[in-house]
Amino acid sequence: MKKLSKKELAMNRIEKHIDLFQCPVCHETMSADDSKLTCQNRHMFDLAKQGYINMVQQSKKTQYDQSLFEARQRLIQSGFYNQLMIQIESLLQSRNTDFLLDAGCGEGSHLAQILDTVDHQLGVGVDIAKEGIQTAAKTYENAQWIVGDLANTPFTDKAFDAIINILSPSNYQEFTRLIKDSGIVIKVVPGPNYLKELREQIFAGTNQEGYSNEETVARFKQFFHLTHRENVYDEVTLTEGQFHDLIQMTPLTQGIDLSSINFVEPITLDLEILVGKK
Template sequence: MKKLSKKELATHRLEQQINLFQCPICHEKMKTGDGKLTCPNRHMFDLAKQGYINMVQQSKKTQYDQSLFEARQRLTQSGFYRELILAIESLLQSRDTEFLLDAGCGEGSHLAQILDKIDHQFGVGVDIAKEGIQTAAKAYESGQWIVGDLANTPFTDKAFDVILNILSPSNYQEFTRLLKDDGIVMKVVPGPEYLKELREQVFAGTDQEGYSNEETVARFKQFFTIKHRKQVYDEVALTEDQFQNLIQMTPLTQDVDLSRLRFVDSITLDLEILVGEK
């Protein structure tokens, strides 16, 4: 039997789950056909041959390029965030989750690893960075990948059982619209010791050497009732390749000469998962 192309696989998924989608321009329901998503007002979005859809009216240049997303994908695939993925999977195992959204999915590795372990879920990854979505679509067939604006996502009201937001910007008004009445938002935020060995090098002697997530947590509480908080803490051994991928992908080093950073063979993974309900 001929293997389906990524575009054919994505078309099949969209046909099955078309009720999740609405036009980001006029908010009408969508239909699929001829490799496109269209609405009654003839707004049209093409399915790329890699299987993703760009549903942003005007492309928005982000500060992140292809090399950053590829480095992040290599690091995540190497198991760097293994304890985080296991913790998320554990929290999801007790739920009957059909539709899962990774909001700000980047290059898709977190969502892909979760979908590999949790059965019977339709997973969607959305990100404003086209380079990230292209990287995700190239590597993974398990999710549906969308270039979309978190302030105006192309999904219907109350579409998702679970919204993941992992180390990424949020739009809580939109999350509230998208979440089912009995759904949950799982937001992953850095803890005070997250990547402290790298932070000590980059921000030595400045206020940024330390970190607090209190403001982020307080903002989350304005929109959602926190039902559970889970810390993920690990000392992760690093190879030279992993270290290079880490310093290429983290926003901590955005304005830093990477050549001056000293290799460390172990780094602290300190994260907290906030589980919130409407």
């Protein structure tokens, strides 16, 4: 039997779950045929040959390029965030996760790993950065990848059983619309010692050398009832190549000459997982 292309696999997946999609322009229902999604007002979105869909009307330039996402993918695949993944998967495995959204999925590695261990009907990764979605679609076939705006996602109300948002900006109004009444939102935020070895080099002697996530947690609690909060702590030894991937992909080094950052080990992984319900 002929192996289906990524585009054919994606089309089959979308046709099966077309009721989850709505037009991001006029919010009408959509139909899927001839390798595109179309609403009744004739707004049309083509499926790329790699299997992703760009559902942003006007392309938005981000500060992230292809090399950053490739570095992020290599670092995640090396196991840097394995302890985080173990804890998220444990939280999801006791729940209904038929429809799972990774909001701000980047290059897709977190969602792809979760979908390998958690029962589901459909996993969707959305990010505004086309370069990230292209990298995800090139590597992973177990999810539907979409270029989309988190402030205006192309999905119907109450479409998802779980939304995950890992070290990424959020739009809580949209998350509230998208999550089922019985669903959960899982947000991962840095802890006070996250990547402290980099902070000590980059922000030495400034007020940015320390970090508190309490303002971020307080905002999450404005929109969701915080049902669970747990810490992820690990000290990870990296090779010099992995360290270079880390400093290339983290926002901490934006605008910094990477050659000025000295290799150090181990690196502190200090994160908090917030679980919220409506």
